[in-house]
Each structure stands twice: as structure tokens, then as C-alpha cells.
Amino acid sequence: MSEETAEGETDDRRDGNGDGTEGGPADDEREYRQVLEAVRDRVDPDPDERERLREVADRLAERAESAATDRCPDADVVQVGSTARDTWISGDRDIDLFVRFPPELDRDTLEEYGLAVGHATLPEGHEEYAEHPYVKGTVEGFDVDVVPCFRLESATDIRSAVDRTPFHNSYLEARLDEDLAADVRVTKQFLKGIGAYGSDLRTRGFSGFLTELLVCEYGGFRPLLEAARDWHPQVELDPESHGQASFDDPLVAIDPTDPERNVAAVCSAANVARFQHYAREFLAEPAVEYFEPAAPEPLSPEAFRAHLERRGTTPVAVRFDAPDLVEDQLYPQLRKSLDGVTTGLDARGFDVFRATAMADDAGVLLVELAVDERPAVERHEGPPVHVQGHAAGFYEAYDADPDVYGPFIEGDRYVTEREREFTTAREFLESERLFDVGLGAHVETALEERYEVLVGAELTGLLEEFGTELREYFEPTP
Amino acid sequence: MSEETAEGETDDRRDGNGDGTEGGPADDEREYRQVLEAVRDRVDPDPDERERLREVADRLAERAESAATDRCPDADVVQVGSTARDTWISGDRDIDLFVRFPPELDRDTLEEYGLAVGHATLPEGHEEYAEHPYVKGTVEGFDVDVVPCFRLESATDIRSAVDRTPFHNSYLEARLDEDLAADVRVTKQFLKGIGAYGSDLRTRGFSGFLTELLVCEYGGFRPLLEAARDWHPQVELDPESHGQASFDDPLVAIDPTDPERNVAAVCSAANVARFQHYAREFLAEPAVEYFEPAAPEPLSPEAFRAHLERRGTTPVAVRFDAPDLVEDQLYPQLRKSLDGVTTGLDARGFDVFRATAMADDAGVLLVELAVDERPAVERHEGPPVHVQGHAAGFYEAYDADPDVYGPFIEGDRYVTEREREFTTAREFLESERLFDVGLGAHVETALEERYEVLVGAELTGLLEEFGTELREYFEPTP
Structure with missing residues (x-):
């Protein structure tokens, strides 16, 4: 490792310096080196x-x-x-x-x-x-x-x-010297530690190739973090200066062997933000903990109940037998299904507060509701009174209906208040209408087979299988 | 009255014919004449x-x-x-x-x-x-x-x-013959019967002068109703063809003595729609009932409870001593206050289903809520992680706060879940924040003096003073 202790940015390809403001630059640098040594001890194969x-x-x-x-x-x-x-x-x-x-x-x-x-x-x-x-x-x-x-x-x-x-292999072999390779190992471990490593569709993080490319391009682990600290997405890298397409992704790294491919296409905005967040945190205060993947204890039933009490929300889970798919197929379907369920609930006035999907043997769509009950009536706006045939048809139909309030007039329109189809989120989720929301195909098939809806304290039954996921959900970190 | 029985439109200034489809034109015409005679017996001074x-x-x-x-x-x-x-x-x-x-x-x-x-x-x-x-x-x-x-x-x-x-007087005197004057009386009574007569700011309906102008312009009560049946607002009349300004109002009747004035400026969209609605209803099936103002029995406590039960909503009332103002000053202030309270509640997630204001000795802002409770937590979106100083400030502030969930990352942003200020509509309405919502000035003064918040069954206490208004609210008609 370079041992300069000069302050500020440096042209050295491998090692910028921290701009720590406590304890003085020399102390900061010593601390940083100690952490890096410890990490390398861990990640370098002997x-x-x-x-x-x-x-x-x-x-x-x-x-x-x-x-x-x-x-x-x-x-x-x-x-x-x-x-x-x-x-x-x-x-x-x-x-x-x-x-x-x-x-x-x-x-x-x-x-x-x-x-x-x-x-x-x-x-x-x-x-x-x-x-x-x-x-x-x-x-x-x-x-x-x-x-x-x-x-x-x-x-x-x-x-x-x-x-x-x-x-890809030849490209990197030509560019990675021993020091850069060592920094790739450190960077990979850092990304694993913060939960952003892996281009699988569950993680949607940084692939190994992307990591190596970033380390090459910025000249090492530390300059990469220093750059990431200041990233302002969209961030675009084009090592071969041959990019031809434009991308929407927050991070764009043009494949050095293919001008039309973004190596970081799968990397989500959240993972780019996460990397930036932890780059700042780590540079401000280096610690080996950043390199250690979180291994949260499963949430206990007591802690779960305490969260329910403290939040005052109503978590609702749709549990089904997980379709037999590889994760790269399963997770996109879970996300699509979760979006569909969220949209379906929101459209019916059941305000979704936060939501997540989980899978093991069971698949679970978890929606935490801010509002899980609606009144027995709902507003039903008719046409403006001046829209001749339509207005008359609306008025006659509802005027003859003893089960509605109105029709009455608001502004230029007829309005009625009629019975609401679902007054609880559970009723909706247990109805056939669940299948109208745009579920992932295999999730839909699984639900057609069998599913159950758990509400509030009933979710305690998920703790055994998904205790870790539920802790991550209820005790979220960046 | 004209006695023609020819079908369809007629040039006769006073009397078109109904285009009823039941019972035959002759029967319809007889029925119409009988109703009109009965009404004239009632409205014509002897x-x-x-x-x-x-x-x-x-x-x-x-x-x-x-x-x-x-x-x-x-x-x-x-x-x-x-x-x-x-x-x-x-x-x-x-x-x-x-x-x-x-x-x-x-x-x-x-x-x-x-x-x-x-x-x-x-x-x-x-x-x-x-x-x-x-x-x-x-x-x-x-x-x-x-x-x-x-x-x-x-x-x-x-x-x-x-x-x-x-x-105005000379203009009308020159145009109103005996028959038209008789039709003005009938039209006024019709407007009273449907609750749309009066340009006071409580009613926001048809003024006497507007009524006379409309009868002159369309050539009588019946042609006016026949025209109104087909109105497509904005409806514009300009008897002297001298209008110079443009107006947003649904009904525009340019003052024959002042090209820049809309005689119908105060007439609300709802009253224009109401007139159109009842014109259709009356022409389809003439009846003297349309000329008789509704005099609803006050809502009984039993009926009130039945509505609460059936609707499943939570009505909430802010009751205060009505400011000592004439109605033309009071009602605009009540409406402004009601809008403010509605906006304030909606903004805090207490969904307002319908609302009204009432005044007698007491003033009442009544908001019927579809949602009157929210969870203990609320989402609080922070800045995107890449917005350097702001993001770091947000993260540090909330990371140090044991009372929030997070910060965590969603998309490119920090998000926390923090304690909500008000978890019930009552708490909000009983707080000082009620005075931030944009109340009418005199209503605000009255509230500063004293007010109480009634929720659900507590509104039974309003029935004695506002039984009629509450029946109109809970049993709405066009």
C-alpha cells in the first residue's frame, strides 16, 4: 500500500487520502491502514x-x-x-x-x-x-x-x-496488477459487507466484473470510495470511450468489450445509494465492521409484538407455497406480485405503508397497512348533469336503488354513496379480485393452488421461517 | 295559457309542448295544464x-x-x-x-x-x-x-x-306582459320548491331579477324548462347582445343594462345542475310537489344512529358560538373554514368523505371521515443520498434519534419512519394546529373563544338544533 500521508486529493492511481477531520491526518491514515490490513488478512488467499x-x-x-x-x-x-x-x-x-x-x-x-x-x-x-x-x-x-x-x-x-x-477476462488480465487485484478483493468484501454485492435479481447489486472494472477505472479501493462519496447519479463510466447507447440506470459502466452494454444495468438505485452511503461512512470512520455482512438474529415474537404496538400499523401477509424457480426468476415475480397487491390495496383505500416480499419454502407478500379498514360506503361519482343520456341513465338507475345514498348533486355532477365491495384488506385479499392485480405468472399459479392471509399478530407464525427477513424489515438499516 | 296541443317545438313565445312519451301527448298536456293551474292558484295574488x-x-x-x-x-x-x-x-x-x-x-x-x-x-x-x-x-x-x-x-x-x-326595473317593465309575469311567478315558485331560489350567499341560487330575465329571454316557464333540460354549461345569455367580458361561471346572463356584469355570477354549478335536473324530472312527469319547498322532519336520534351504523364512517363536528354576522357574511366564512379543516384533515391522512357547515346559534363544521385514525408512525422522506450536505445532515440527525425507524434507503433516498403528530382526527382538531388551516376570520375568532369537538355518537347532541340540516345531510336529494 502507498504510505503517503499528504492531505487532499492525489494523482496516485491507487491511494487517495482520507479527509478526516478528527485526530489529525496521520492518525486517520494509521487507522485506515490498520483496518485495511485486517481486511486483507481476511480476504487474501494464503x-x-x-x-x-x-x-x-x-x-x-x-x-x-x-x-x-x-x-x-x-x-x-x-x-x-x-x-x-x-x-x-x-x-x-x-x-x-x-x-x-x-x-x-x-x-x-x-x-x-x-x-x-x-x-x-x-x-x-x-x-x-x-x-x-x-x-x-x-x-x-x-x-x-x-x-x-x-x-x-x-x-x-x-x-x-x-x-x-x-x-472480459483478457481485458481485465491486461489491466489488473497485483495491487489492483488486492484492492478488488477488498472492494468485493466491502460490497458483501454492506449487502450490495451480486448481480443476481434478488440482490440487484454490483457484479464481480463491475467491481473489477470500477477498481481499475478509479485506480483502487480508496479512490473508488472517494469518488463514490461524491457521485451524482447518473454516474457514467466508459473505460474505452466507445459508448454508443444511452441508459436510464443510475450507474452506467459501458462494457469495455461492447459499446452498447451497461455492465451495471442490474444495479438498483438503492444499491448505488447504499454504496455511496457506506463509502462516506467508512471514509469518515474506517472500521472492519463494514466488511462483515450483517447476520441479524431472527426477530423474536416479543420484539415483533413490540413493533406492532409501537407502529400501530396492520401488517398483512399473503403466504403461499413458493414456486419452484431459481431466485433470478422468482424474485422478479415476487416483486411484480407485490407491486400488484400494493396497487390493488391502495386503489381500494387500504393505504400501504411499506411492503416486502420474502421466499423460502413459502413465498410471502408482506404489506404493512396504515389503513386496513374502510367505511361501509364509498363515493361513486356520476356524470355531469348536463351529459344528457348518460346523466339520466345514472340518475334513474341509482334513484331506484334503495341501497344507495342519493343521487345528489355536487358541483355539476350526480354523486351517490354506495356499498363498498371490501371494507377490510383481508376481504379483498381473500377474494377473487386478488387475481386481477397483475401477479407474477408462477406466483399466480401458486396462489390459485392455495394461500392464506395473515393479519396483525397472526404474522407471528412467519417468524420461524422468516425471522431474519422480518428483523431486517422491522429494524431497517441503510 | 296557450292551449295548443301540437307536438314538438313551437315558436310560440310562451308555451312549448312536452314531449312526454307515456299516456300520449294529449294526456300529458292535460296533466301539465292541471298542475300549472294548481300552482297558479297558489302563487297568483288575488x-x-x-x-x-x-x-x-x-x-x-x-x-x-x-x-x-x-x-x-x-x-x-x-x-x-x-x-x-x-x-x-x-x-x-x-x-x-x-x-x-x-x-x-x-x-x-x-x-x-x-x-x-x-x-x-x-x-x-x-x-x-x-x-x-x-x-x-x-x-x-x-x-x-x-x-x-x-x-x-x-x-x-x-x-x-x-x-x-x-x-333593471324599466328594462323588465317594458318586456313583461301579463302572461310572462304570471310565468315569472310560477318559475320563482319552482325554484323555491327545488331549493335553488335566492342569490344570497347561503343559497347561491337564482335571484329574482335573473329569474325574470330567463323567463323573458326564453319566452315563458315551459320554454325555459325545455331549454334548461338541454343546457350544456357554460350557458350564455346576452339579451342585449352587448356582452364585453368573459366569465367562468356555469350560467352567464349578461346584464341588459351593463355589458360587463353577469347577473348569474352568484349561481353555483350545483344550482344550475339542480335546475336542469328538476326541469327534466318535471317535464317528464309534472307534479305540484316540485313547487313545494322540502320541509324535512328533523332527523331522530334513532335514524341518526342507524345512518352511523349503515355508513361505518366517523362524523366529526367542530361546534362553536356562531359569529354575529348576516348570512351573506357568515356562509362564505363557514365555507372557507370548512375547506380549511377538510384540507388540514386530508393532509394528515384523515380522509374526508363528505362535509358541510351549519349555523344557527351555534356554528358547526361537520366533516364525515372515512379514516379517523392513523398509525403511530409516518413516513418521512429524506433527500436523495447523492445530495451531499443535505443527505449527510439528514442521516446524522435521524441516525442519532432513538425514536425513529431508519434511516434506511428506498430508491435513491433516505427514508425514516417517525412518530406521527396526530393519530386521531380529534387530536388534530383539538390542537393549536386547527388555527393553521385557513379559517374564516370571524370563525377563527369564535374558535379562539371556545369550541368543542364531537365525534361519532356524540353528534347526537346536535340533533336538537340542527335536526333538519342533519336529515338533509344524511338523506341527500338532488
């Missing part, structure tokens, strides 16, 4: 761990290359991903081998060869399906993927997302 | 009543003219108003004498002479103050006003509203 991984990876790569060239003399194998680039965190055990075939090969043959090479490399492995099939297996404790792809001239020629990976 | 009024009015006019010319030889006296034009309804007892002085006279002298003439005419009379002072008294059961004004060349030269009255 020589043994490295050696073991290297040995296994090389052996498997050789085996794969031999099996590949047997079938297609022009094939080769590249190791990709964080373990190939030394940006993996101690304890990570992913080895990714990409088997590249010439682009002249047709896709069917590529898949056939790919699987054959995979099985030859990982005799115990099994097939999985992403954009196309590949083989996954475990070797000496490492999780190994053997993925076939095309070897192309340019990343813009790619036929599927996996073809892009080798280009 | 010869005796006329004779008595004429005798008193002439005697007082002579007395006034003599007293006026004593002081100013160029003065004269005109009888104005409905009793002068034969458009008064049997039982009306208003005699209006306007004493006109030449415009050269200065205002002080006009007022002095005017009061002197008034007292000479009405020895038992007393002074009242409108735009300027006049004398009011009772003579043989008639209510007599003696009002001084300037005699001007043109109504556009007027110096105060009273100067306009003689011009």
Missing part, C-alpha cells in the same frame, strides 16, 4: 490456498484442452473468472474453464462437444442449462464449471452471453 | 291582495315623492322590485321605493336627503346600511324599503349597485 487452487485448475484445464482438441484440433481452453485473475476472496472455490471452439462450428456440434469435454474433465459432473448447456462438478472441494463457447474476433460478434466472458 | 298592496304602495310613493321634491325639486320616486312588476308571489309583502336624485347632488347630501325622505315616508322606520344607508319600516303588514339613489342616463354610469335597480 500461498497454500492459492497453490492448491492453481494445481487443481491447471490439471483440469489440461484435461479439458486434451478432450477438446481430440474433437476439434482448433479448440482451446481459457481459465476465466476471479480465480483466474487473482481477484478471488479467500474461501471462494469457483474454477471456471471456458472451452473455445472456432466460430465455424455449428451450435449443435458446439453443444455436443462442450458437454463431452465437460464430462471428460469432470467425470462426476452433471449438466446444467444457462443460455446453453454446460457441465458442473466438484473436484477436491472446488466448484468447477466447464462451459463451451465460440472463439470470436471481437466481443461485438458474440452469439450468446458466455462468448463475452473470455473478452 | 284581486284583493293586489288592491291592498297597490293602495299602500301608491300612498307611500306619493308621500315619499312629496318629501323628496320638498328637498330637491328635481327628485322623483319609482316603485321597483317584484311588487312593482306584478311578478310577486301571493304572500310576498315587499314594497321597494327608490328615491332618485339628480347626479349633480353630492353623495353626502344624497344620503342626508334619502334618510329624511325615508323617515318622512316611514315615521316608524329605522335606518339600515347596505352600500349606503336607507330606511326600512313596516306599514300595514308590508315590509317597505325607501332607498335613495342617483338618476343616471345609463346604467354604466352607476356609482353604486342601488343606482342600477331602476334600470
